[in-house]
Amino acid sequence: MSDGPASDGPVIDRLAGLPPLREVIAAHGLDARKRFGQHFLFDLNLTRRIARAAAPLDQGTTIEVGPGPGGLTRALLLEGAGRVVAVEIDPRAIAVLEDLRAVAGNRLEVVAGDALDIDPSSLGPAPRRIVANLPYNVSTVLLVNWLHRVDALQDMVLMFQKEVVDRLAASPRSKDYGRLSVLTQHVCTVQRLFDIAPSAFVPPPKVVSSVVRLRPRPAAERLTDLRPLERVTAAAFGQRRKMLRSSLAAVFPQPQAVLERFGLPPTARAEELAVGDFVRLAEALDE
Numbered sequence: 001m002s003d004g005p006a007s008d009g010p011v012i013d014r015l016a017g018l019p020p021l022r023e024v025i026a027a028h029g030l031d032a033r034k035r036f037g038q039h040f041l042f043d044l045n046l047t048r049r050i051a052r053a054a055a056p057l058d059q060g061t062t063i064e065v066g067p068g069p070g071g072l073t074r075a076l077l078l079e080g081a082g083r084v085v086a087v088e089i090d091p092r093a094i095a096v097l098e099d100l101r102a103v104a105g106n107r108l109e110v111v112a113g114d115a116l117d118i119d120p121s122s123l124g125p126a127p128r129r130i131v132a133n134l135p136y137n138v139s140t141v142l143l144v145n146w147l148h149r150v151d152a153l154q155d156m157v158l159m160f161q162k163e164v165v166d167r168l169a170a171s172p173r174s175k176d177y178g179r180l181s182v183l184t185q186h187v188c189t190v191q192r193l194f195d196i197a198p199s200a201f202v203p204p205p206k207v208v209s210s211v212v213r214l215r216p217r218p219a220a221e222r223l224t225d226l227r228p229l230e231r232v233t234a235a236a237f238g239q240r241r242k243m244l245r246s247s248l249a250a251v252f253p254q255p256q257a258v259l260e261r262f263g264l265p266p267t268a269r270a271e272e273l274a275v276g277d278f279v280r281l282a283e284a285l286d287e
Contacts, residue, residue, distance in 0.1 A: 011077065011103065011104060011105065011107065012078060014103045015074055015077055015078055015103060015104070016078075018074070018100070018103065020042075021040070021042045021069050021070070021071050021074075022042060024069055024070075024096060024099075025040065025069045025096070028069075028092065028095060028096050029092070030068070030069055030092050030093060030096055032068075032202065032203055033090070035137075036066075036089065036090050036135055036137075037066075037134075037135030037136045037137035037138060037139075038066075038068055038090070038135065039133075039136070039201040039202070039203060039204070039205050040068050040069060040071065040201060040202045041071050041072065041133055041196070041200060041201055042071055042200075042202060043200055044071070044074070044075060044078075046196060046200060047071050047072045047074070047075035048075040048078060048079060049194070050072060050075065050131065050133070050157060050159065050211055051072065051075040051076045051078070051079040051081070051131065052079055053157045053193055053211065053213060054076075054129055054131045054155060054157040054213075055079065055080075056080075057076060057079055057080050057081035057082065057129075058080050058081070058082045059082060059127060060082070060083070060124070060125055060126050060127035060128055060129070060154070061083050061084075061085055061123060061124030061125055061126070061127075061128045061129075062076055062081045062082075062083065062084045062085070062128075062129055062130075062131055063084075063085050063087065063120055063123050063124070063128060063129065063130045063131070063132075064076065064084060064085070064086045064087065064130075064131055064132050065087050065115040065130065065132040065134060065135075065142065066087070066088065066089075066115070066132060066133065066134060066135045067086040067087075067088055067093065067097060067132075068088070068090070068093050068096075068133075069093060069096050069097075070086070070093075070096060070097050070100045072131070072132070072133055073086050073097065073100060073108065074100065076131060077104050077107060077108065081107065082107065083106075083107060083108075083109070083124055083125075084104070084107060084108045084109070085109045085111055085123045085124050086108065086109070086110050086111065087111045087113060087115045087118060087123070088110065088111070088112060088113075089112075089113065089114050089115070091112070094110060094112050097110045098110060109124075111123070115142055116138065116141065116142060116145060119149060119152070120146065120149055120152045120153060121149065121152035126152070126154070127154040127155075128152055128153050128154060129153065129154055129155040129156065129157070130146065130153060130155075130156045130157075130158065131156075131157045131158075132157075132158055132159065133159040133209075134158055134159060134160060136160075136161055136205065139158075139160050139161070139164060140160075140164060140180060143158070143180075143184070143214075144180075144183065144230075147183055147184065147187045147188070147226060148226055150187055150188070150216045150222075151216075151219060153216060154215075154216070155213065155214075155215055155216075156188070156213070156214040156215075157193075157211065157212075157213050157214075158211070158212055158214065159196070159209050159210070159211045159212075160209065160210060160212065161205070161207045161208075161209060161210070162195060162207060162208040162209060162210040163176075163207065164180075164210075165192055165210035165212045166210075167180045167181055168180060168181060168184045168185075168190050168212060168214075169181075169190045169192055169212070172271060172272060172273065172274050172275075173271055173272060174271070177271050178233075178237050178240070178270075178271075179230075179233040179234060179236075179237045181275075182229070182233050182275050182278050183226065183229060183230065183233065184214065185275045186217075186222065186223070186226075186229065186275050186278075186279055187216060187217060187222055187226070188214040188215055188216050188217060189214070189215045189217065190212060190213075190214060191212065191213040191214075191215070192210060192211075192212050193210075193211040193212060193213055194210070194211055195208050195209065195210050195211075196208070196209045196210070196211065223279065223282060223283070225286070228282035228283070228285045228286040229278060229279065229282040231251050231282075231285060232248070232251055232278055232281045232282045232285055233270075233278055235247055235248055235250040235251045236248060236270035236273070236278070237270045237271075238250075240269060240270045240271060241269065242269070243266060243267045243268065243269060244259055244264070244265075244266060244267075244268050244269065244270065244273075245259065245266035245267065247270065248281070251285055252284075252285065258281065258284055261284070262277065262280050262281070262284075264277060
């Protein structure tokens with residue numbers, strides 16, 4: 001397959017010769033819109049740092065969600081991504097990305113659609129990784145969706161609001177520990193990488209952002225079906241100030257007996273249980 005215009009010369013040189021992103025969005029009238037959760041990151045040093053965190057990128061498929069004007073997309077290509085699939089819901093941004101695709105050739109595919117409706121395994125050959133500055137308004141929904149489909153993924157390097165990463169990495173008995181902590185830590189190892197100040201974005205968000213690497217644990221160490229774990233954690237943390245013998249009554253007919261079976265005090269509260277404790281309760285629910 002031809003690389004199209006990029007075949008006339010080195011792709012890297014053509015990418016480096018593109019106009020600055022600020023000029024691109026001005027030319028296309030691409031203002032950031034709240035309904036898409038958009039905050040554009042223009043600093044190529046920062047976007048390339050994110051891309052390098054996901055290396056190596058030369059094999060398989062790099063999936064980017066919410067690329068907007070393509071700042072991180074450029075960085076992924078400059079850092080050697082062999083194939084980038086950019087999933088974008090905003091039709092205005094798709095027109096901008098088409099200009100980038102004309103330079104990158106078959107190294108970049110632009111998919112118009114909602115990432116919530118797309119199975120990552122359909123977007124290209126393995127190994128697959130997701131690298132994204134996620135739209136804040138759907139970031140945790142997207143993550144939980146990918147946790148259910150993690151067998152299709154090798155790695156995820158994602159940017160969230162810092163408070164979300166605090167929850168992903170939280171330990172038991174801390175204020176940030178909750179349902180998202182348990183689900184994510186059961187499925188993946190969580191490595192906080194670095195923070196990005198609001199001033200780096202246009203428009204600047206009200207909060208600091210953080211980049212995190214989530215690497216799926218071996219399949220043998222994970223539940224094959226996360227739905228029981230979701231049900232147990234939803235019941236426990238949905239009423240987190242209640243004792244577990246009360247909050248788990250929503251999912252177990254005799255919660256005290258189940259807790260005692262695993263040596264867990266019925267008077268404990270959700271934040272006191274380790275991830276493995278919740279997994280055992282989920283397995284009991286699945287029985």
